[in-house]
Amino acid sequence: MNDTSAVISLKNVTKQFGKFTAVGNVSLEIPAGQIVGFVGANGAGKTTTIATLLGFLNASQGEVKLFGKAIRPSAAHKSHKQIGYAAGDMELPAQLTGRQYLAFLGRQRKGGVDNYKDLLERFSPQLDKKIHTLSRGNKQKIALVAAFLGEPALVVLDEPTSGLDPVMQEAFLNIVREYKKRGKTVFMSSHYLQEVMDVCDRVLLMSHGKLEQDVTTAQLQAMGGKQVHVQTSYKATKPPKGAESITHQIDDDLLTLRFVYKGDMTELQRWLAAVKQLKDVEVSEYNLEEAFKSLYDSEEQAA
Ligand SMILES: Nc1ncnc2c1ncn2[C@@H]1O[C@H](COP(=O)(O)OP(=O)(O)O)[C@@H](O)[C@H]1O
Ligand SMILES: [Mg+2]
Incomplete structure (x- = not known):
């Protein structure tokens, strides 16, 4: 596959913190329309990989491209109107209410916010309290609405369902299933292999900073x-x-x-x-x- 058809492309990406290699020589390509699950133990390097591919962190070595273009470090997801992002323990602007934050994001996102009402119905977040007063699960709902707001072509999620109750988890998984039908791309880390098997087409397993496995969910099912x-x-x-x-x-x-x-x-x-x-x-x-x-x-x- 060439770079232009890959939504995410990492070539020999390494991220070091001092002498410690958190991500070592990772290469991967995610084509448009794929739902990819990213799994591995705590400390395996998932969050570092995600932060590097979104440009929150600069790679120590290697090349990151999103939609075929080299990312501009530290601003990739902000500058790119086609990327949604959420993490389980994400920091949101504490002094804003959910409504203010989502309105702010909505103005930035391409394609308007046609799905705003739909997302609110599905997640029913608390919109009128300052974000810092919300419980973790309620912050999480706002982060997820934000990630899918305006239906970005690529949604990157770092443990999106940790901290969600089972009903919200299902609401989230339904959105991913619909995304898949519409040919959008989702890259999500998760500790819940069952949900990964449920919604993903492909599973990447990271271990000690290396990409150890790259298999389709169909292959995994056949391993039964x-x-x-x-x-x-x-x-x-x-x-x-x-x-x-x-x-x-x-x-x-x-x-x-x-x-x-x-x-x-x-x-x-x-x-x-x-x-x-x-x-x-x-x-x-x-x-x-x-x-x-x-x-x-x-x-x-x-x-
Ligand atoms: N800012 C940092 N400075 C030093 N070490 C870090 C930093 N961020 C992450 N690490 C280390 O990198 C490794 C991978 O962490 P992380 O990417 O968060 O793993 P995962 O998300 O798979 O649990 C861990 O050993 C972690 O302690
Ligand atoms: Mg992590």
Whole structure:
């Protein structure tokens, strides 16, 4: 894909804080119309990547382009009328009311604010109190209305649903689904893999400042299989052929065996039938959370 067709383009982007590399050599291209989920443990470098691609931070090395143009650092999202942005812990102008802030943004946004009323109906934010007096969830609603105000072609969101109640989370996800239908682009970080699987076309996983995975949600869904958990007092029990992510744990006389199984179910049934001195068994769906869990765990231990 060439640069002009990419809404977001990062080439070998590195961001250092002193000697610490928060984002190391990240390259990615997001074409128009894609809904992209950006996941990874705390400290993985998601917020730094987002801040760099929006020009809130200058990249130490590499090149950032939005809509095919190199960004003007420190003002990219302000100067660009086609970009909406919100973060879970975003600072909004504290002394303004929500109504004043949104009116101010509305004057800046291209295409008017045709969807203003619609957004207010969906999120019902408190508009007439000064922003600094609002709870986190209520600030969040104003930030989300602001992000989608005027239907920008690109919306970048950093943990948009953290702090939202489930009803508001669903209202948000519905807007993203509609955005997708209209060919707009959304780049959102999230800790909720389920919502990412729900609305995103593509998932990027960041770990220790590196882009570790770049897969479609369809590919992730195809990774499905079974999570098998077996307890037996026959400690020589071996997992079946094809088992993955195997863990053994022995407590007194009990062996606990866990693994992921993606093979033939009849084979799994045969293996289970042959396990000696079986004490307990559980076979459950192996989901995305499990798929990423090992990476998350190792990162948190290292941090
Ligand atoms: N301004 C800063 N100065 C120094 N280190 C920072 C700064 N901002 C972020 N970091 C560090 O960069 C790493 C990535 O942080 P961040 O991008 O916020 O991760 P994430 O959003 O994935 O949780 C962390 O180790 C964090 O402590
Ligand atoms: Mg973050």
